[in-house]
Amino acid sequence: MKKKFYPDYLIEILFFAILTFEVILLLSFIFPPVIGREIDFISPYQPRPEWYYLWLFWLLRFFSTDTVFIGGVIIPLICILFLICIPWLDKRIGWRWTAILGFIILLLFIVGTIVEGLS
């Protein structure tokens, strides 16, 4: 059977939109935000970033103060460049190799997040 955007697809979209709204509302009620401490400008403090930056934080541990830009700027830029180039990489080296490279980056993200999140 041929599906039309209206009404078949639209009703599914609306269902998931409402579900998303409810999940967000539920999370908001269960885990309300807290007010942070006032800034202490004098003593340096090691902050923890949001979970989606934890992998970068983990990566930075492997670099010294002089080369920190490699972990903090160069590697993320390479990741973005890789993502942008995926359609052409796919043509050059095939889907399987592109997938393996992409999986390595995803693994970097997941491992970094878990290691840094647990420490």
Add this chain to the structure above:
Amino acid sequence: MKIIEWFLDRFRLRSTHRGIFDRNIPEGINYFYCLGGIAFTAFLICLFSGLFLSFHYIPSEKEAYLSIIRIHEEVNLGKLMRSVHKWSANVLIVSIILHSIRVFITKSYRPPRELNWIVGVLMFFLVMIEGFTGYLLPWDQKAYWATVVGTNIVGSIPFIGEFLMLLIRGGYEVSGTTLTRFYSFHVLWFPLLMAVLLWAHFHMVKKLGISKPL
């Protein structure tokens, strides 16, 4: 209803309206195709909760922290709005990651959709930067030092690092100037850019159609 007919005709909504709603959806689509829609929903919720927060938030060195406390304790539903803003941002990032994995696995980035893939990557990057600039706005201990550390990394780039850091911080230290700058980026520059990119993304989805499942 005559007046509705008139409105739709004069507004020239008839043709595009039909165009979107009459589209055929390819067969074999599964529920993983909803992830993009979930991301967009999370974005809209994030946008509107942010608009409400901007009623009460004051982006200044002296007032920022106090205005957050006020939002929490005095403003009607203020605490909920902060919570919703934070959680919708998290859901947004998770759903973007899952959406791009879906697009990769179904090979939907292949021509003629490669430009749409690039626009998507740019939006992902923009959302990450929104997360970074938004982190400073509560102007508390965690926010301040995270921005110091984050911008120090930019400053460590050889040759152009110092210039870039001054541009981002608006001075040699993270100060009230940085706060207003990040506020401007977070609520004006990036959402504006985001709106343009989202329009482009949906425009291409509409014109190219949903990619056929394998």
